[in-house]
Every structure is written in C-alpha cells, then in structure tokens.
Amino acid sequence: MRLADFQKQYVRGALADGVSIAALSVGRGAGKTMLGSGLSLAALLGKIDRQPRREVIIGAKTRDQGRIAWSFIEGLAESLPTKTRKLLTFVRSPRLEVRFEGDGGGHVLRVLASDAKNALGLAPVFSLLDERGFWDRDKGDALEAAIFSALGKRSGRAMVISTSAPDDAHSFSKLLDAPGENVYVQEHRAPAGCAPDDLEAIKAANPGAVTGIGSSLDWLQGEARRALARGGSTLSNYRLFNLNQRVSGETRDMLLTTDEWLNCEVDELPERAGSVVVGIDLGGSASMTAASFYWPDTGRLECLGWFPSQPSLLDRGQRDGVGSRYTEMASRGELTTLGAATVPVAPWVSEVIRHVEGERIAALVMDRYKQAELGQAIDAAGIRCPIVWRGFGFKDGSADCLQFQRACFDGLVKAKPSLLLRSAFGDAVCLRDPANNIKLAKARSLGRIDAASATVLAVSHGARMLAAPVRKARAPVWL
Missing domain, CATH: 3.40.50.300 (P-loop containing nucleotide triphosphate hydrolases)
Known part of the structure; x- marks a missing residue:
C-alpha cells in the first residue's frame, strides 16, 4: 500500500x-x-x-x-x-x-x-x-x-x-x-465561502485526488456543477462530504441554505436611504437578544446581537458548543454584552434605536410573545414610532418566512459578511404542519437563531411595505 x-x-x-x-x-x-x-x-x-x-x-x-x-x-x-x-x-x-x-x-x-x-x-x-x-x-x-x-x-x-x-x-x-x-x-478543509467548483478548494479538502486516491478532480468538479444546478440539500451535502466544510446536513427544511445566504452577502452595502424597519427578538439569560435593521428601498440589512456579561462570551461559547465563535463575533463588532445576568430591556431598546438615530423608522416589528415586557420598556424609553406585533406560530410565521425567502431569492436583501447571521441561519430550520404551513425552529437545542428571527421580522415587513399599492392623490376639482 x-x-x-x-x-x-x-x-x-x-x-x-x-x-x-x-x-x-x-x-x-x-x-x-x-x-x-x-x-x-x-x-x-x-x-x-x-x-x-x-x-x-x-x-x-x-x-x-x-x-x-x-x-x-x-x-x-x-x-x-x-x-x-x-x-x-x-x-x-x-x-x-x-x-x-x-x-x-x-x-x-x-x-x-x-x-x-x-x-x-x-x-x-x-x-x-x-x-x-x-x-x-x-x-x-x-x-x-x-x-x-x-x-x-x-x-x-x-x-x-x-x-x-x-x-x-x-x-x-x-x-x-x-x-x-x-x-x-x-x-483538510476547503475555505469558508468558496465556490463549490473552485479547483483549489477541492484540492484542499481532497489532497489525495491529485495522486489518484479516491474521486478524481474531474468527477468532483462535475458533482459540484450538479450540486449547484440542484441547490438545496444536494449542495449542502456536497459541501459537507466533498469539501469537508462544517455545513448542516439537516434533512428538514432549512430557512436558507448556506449558499442561498452567501448570495445575499456583498462587499459594499447600499446606502441608508428611505425608511428603516427594525425587527427585534428579546432573549433571556441563556438565549441571545438580537435586532435587525432593514432598508426596503435599497435592500440594506444590518444585524446586531447582545448577551448578558455573565458568563463571559468565551464560557458561553463553550457551553453552547461553538467554541470561540462568540468572541470572534464580538471582535467583528457584531455581538456585544449588556447587563449582568440578563439583558435589561429598556436600556437595550434605547441602544437599538440609537443605532439608527437620525433615520426615519417605518416600524418596530416584534414578537408578541413578550408583548407586555417590551411594551413597558418602549414606554419607559420614550420611543415613539409605529409598532407591529407578529407571532412565530404557523399563522404569522409561515407568511413571514415565505416573504423573507422570496426577498432573498429576488436579490432584495444585501448584507455584509456576518458571522452572526451565518451562524443563526445554520441553526434555523422550518417545521411544517399538515397544511404545509411553516414556522421557524432550531435545528439543535443549543442553537441561537435570534438573529435569524429578528431578520425575518424586519425583512418580511419591509417586503409587505414594498408590495403595498401606492395611493395616488386625486387632483382637486373646483366646482
């Protein structure tokens, strides 16, 4: 041998x-x-x-x-x-x-x-x-x-x-x-975010292919093209097994596959123009708290996450099974800590609004699950803007998830490369009821999909705003 x-x-x-x-x-x-x-x-x-x-x-x-x-x-x-x-x-x-x-x-x-x-x-x-x-x-x-x-x-x-x-x-x-x-x-793993048919990435994950061990490079590139054509779980499985990347091989419906979300990432964000929709997902002591900011007119998307300061981000990452991912998010400016054991709601809502200070807020979209707590915090912070309550059950959840997916597929969502969002979408799956309605759920119990939830709320409401007919004012008629 x-x-x-x-x-x-x-x-x-x-x-x-x-x-x-x-x-x-x-x-x-x-x-x-x-x-x-x-x-x-x-x-x-x-x-x-x-x-x-x-x-x-x-x-x-x-x-x-x-x-x-x-x-x-x-x-x-x-x-x-x-x-x-x-x-x-x-x-x-x-x-x-x-x-x-x-x-x-x-x-x-x-x-x-x-x-x-x-x-x-x-x-x-x-x-x-x-x-x-x-x-x-x-x-x-x-x-x-x-x-x-x-x-x-x-x-x-x-x-x-x-x-x-x-x-x-x-x-x-x-x-x-x-x-x-x-x-x-x-x-031996292909670089994150590489094209599936990138020859150098294939060689990195399959070092024996050059010397005749296992599948040939031509076959691997052919499989990559087939996976690209079919998309979905076929492409995810190709990345997992042939490019040796840590991509979810989840057989349930993913909210977005890795490649579908990568198509939404851009090097240069469009400008902040028009009104902004703010989607927020309030967590507890263990789960993350997140806010997404979406400008429907340009498709610009920003997302931030918060954790309590106790335990530290490194300890929390070890407990959630993601290693140093949270500390890396913090170094990229995508994740911060606020409060001690829990994130204080009123100061957090104020910090969310401060992120888009000077912008015209079209709506603040939130999950009605914590309506009383969020309502009191909004009143305490003195925030005045349109408020929309949505649910994550099959009724509202199905409409929001489908509108979010459609916006992503139509190229209406543009975000900078975000480890926070990549991690959230990697753990976000859709459950279906007998009527084929879907709702958002975690692929694993320790997954943190709060950023994905906030993004779905913001983008889906922005999509509804774009789809609403524009009322034309009638010219005055003098009698």
Whole structure:
C-alpha cells in the first residue's frame, strides 16, 4: 500500500512520541478507513506496540460500517507472509473479530458499534474511531469516552478519523478546534465561502485526488456543477462530504441554505436611504437578544446581537458548543454584552434605536410573545414610532418566512459578511404542519437563531411595505 504525502504526514504525527490521540479530517473517499485499517493490523501484529495480549478496538456507528474496516484488514492480511497469515483467524459471528496467535498469542481485534454497553472492561493498545463525525451523539460520546478513558491502562493510542461533523458543537469538531495535550490534529478543509467548483478548494479538502486516491478532480468538479444546478440539500451535502466544510446536513427544511445566504452577502452595502424597519427578538439569560435593521428601498440589512456579561462570551461559547465563535463575533463588532445576568430591556431598546438615530423608522416589528415586557420598556424609553406585533406560530410565521425567502431569492436583501447571521441561519430550520404551513425552529437545542428571527421580522415587513399599492392623490376639482 503506497501512501500519499498527507497520509505519511498523519502517520508520523499519530505515531510520534507523547501522542495518545490523533485526529484526521479530510473529504470523503480519501482513504481514511484503509489507512486506519492498516495501522490497526500493524498494532495487532505488534509492529506499533509489543505488549503481550494486545487488544485493538475499531469503533464505528454501525456493525455494517465497522465491517468495512474489518474487510480492509482481511484484504491487507493476504499480502502478509504465509507463516504470519496462518496465525490470523477472522471471526464473523457473533462479533467481528480478528485473532492473532503469534508473538505469545491471545491478541484480538474487535469491531464495536457506537454503543457504550459493548465497551465494558476495555484495555486497548490501539483504537480506531471511524467516521466519528456521524456517530449518534449520546451513544457515540459514551463509546468515545469509554475508549479514551481506557487508553491510559496500557499507554494506548487512538486514531479518530472522519469527514467534518455538521456543526461546531459536535465532539469531533471540539477535538479538532481544541485538541489539548497529547493530541495530534490534521484537518483538510476547503475555505469558508468558496465556490463549490473552485479547483483549489477541492484540492484542499481532497489532497489525495491529485495522486489518484479516491474521486478524481474531474468527477468532483462535475458533482459540484450538479450540486449547484440542484441547490438545496444536494449542495449542502456536497459541501459537507466533498469539501469537508462544517455545513448542516439537516434533512428538514432549512430557512436558507448556506449558499442561498452567501448570495445575499456583498462587499459594499447600499446606502441608508428611505425608511428603516427594525425587527427585534428579546432573549433571556441563556438565549441571545438580537435586532435587525432593514432598508426596503435599497435592500440594506444590518444585524446586531447582545448577551448578558455573565458568563463571559468565551464560557458561553463553550457551553453552547461553538467554541470561540462568540468572541470572534464580538471582535467583528457584531455581538456585544449588556447587563449582568440578563439583558435589561429598556436600556437595550434605547441602544437599538440609537443605532439608527437620525433615520426615519417605518416600524418596530416584534414578537408578541413578550408583548407586555417590551411594551413597558418602549414606554419607559420614550420611543415613539409605529409598532407591529407578529407571532412565530404557523399563522404569522409561515407568511413571514415565505416573504423573507422570496426577498432573498429576488436579490432584495444585501448584507455584509456576518458571522452572526451565518451562524443563526445554520441553526434555523422550518417545521411544517399538515397544511404545509411553516414556522421557524432550531435545528439543535443549543442553537441561537435570534438573529435569524429578528431578520425575518424586519425583512418580511419591509417586503409587505414594498408590495403595498401606492395611493395616488386625486387632483382637486373646483366646482
């Protein structure tokens, strides 16, 4: 088996002194499982560690997925000397195993599905966690914890390989972003916001394609063009699996896919002209508070978010599973802190209005869920402007979401690149009732879609303003 340069780099890093966990993230079809299977066989034969009665574990989402690695090992064993091959026994039932009776005997390789009930009493010298980004969250985390905690018994090593997980909150994403001590990380991912058929981006996520490993560059570009033509989940899945980007593979209706929102981002915003619609979404202590500002006449969109100062943005990001994303938003001027444990409503509303000071406010659009609290804050702040109350149920929510989507598709929404909005739309999905009405919802419980909610309120009301017929004043008639 000949290795490409990126595979050699990973093997050197994974087997370096002091490394106990090695993570590899690369596009689909890059030979990850074959590479891991070869190292697992080497560990079973004692080429990595000569400890007696060695135990090697291969973890997979399902038994069928684990069988792929087991089959690779069976195929690789055929190239071994006959004397060594006769000492190997391949067991298919009741559990996929490989037993090696050489070098003192008692060595075994086991394939486990992602269920921690199968992982009691482990003491591996080597472990392979295959396609870790797509294991079931709870069971997968439990099996990973069982394997990692068992590594210390015999100074074992673990390989964690996968294409990117769909979001930053996944355990595999956290391992890549914050590796910690004794962890080696190698990630091959296409740049964020790149065109799907960009050849350099494809090469970045598929380093083996140039040397003939996996899919060819021509095939990948052809798939990119097909995904662009079809759009929707096809394009999202291409970015996730072939460009190795952390794009939601959510099968429910997304409010906007990644590429649909990227079409709304511009380098230069249009001017603030005409009246402005302000959409606000008031959060609590855990959720974000957000405000969006939309100028219907020019399509200009601005969005800001707020959190309480306790806990800090970094701690809050760790708790919400997004790492340092909140601190990065703050450095870009998109997110600020206000108040201690909660965002004070009246000062916050005043700060929202101050952002568009001097502009003519066409309407202040809000969710009626907190109508009493917001109404008191508006009176206390002395704000005088038209107020519109909307709901996020199927009645108002369906009309608002559809009008927002139509405005985006028609090119009526223009915003600067915003990590705040990208993050919100990545977690925003639409639920449907039997009558095919939709309403906004979170794709995950810790997702923060408040910026998306405020934007939907502002843009949908602006779209209704543009669609309203203009009344022409009749010329006076003298009698």
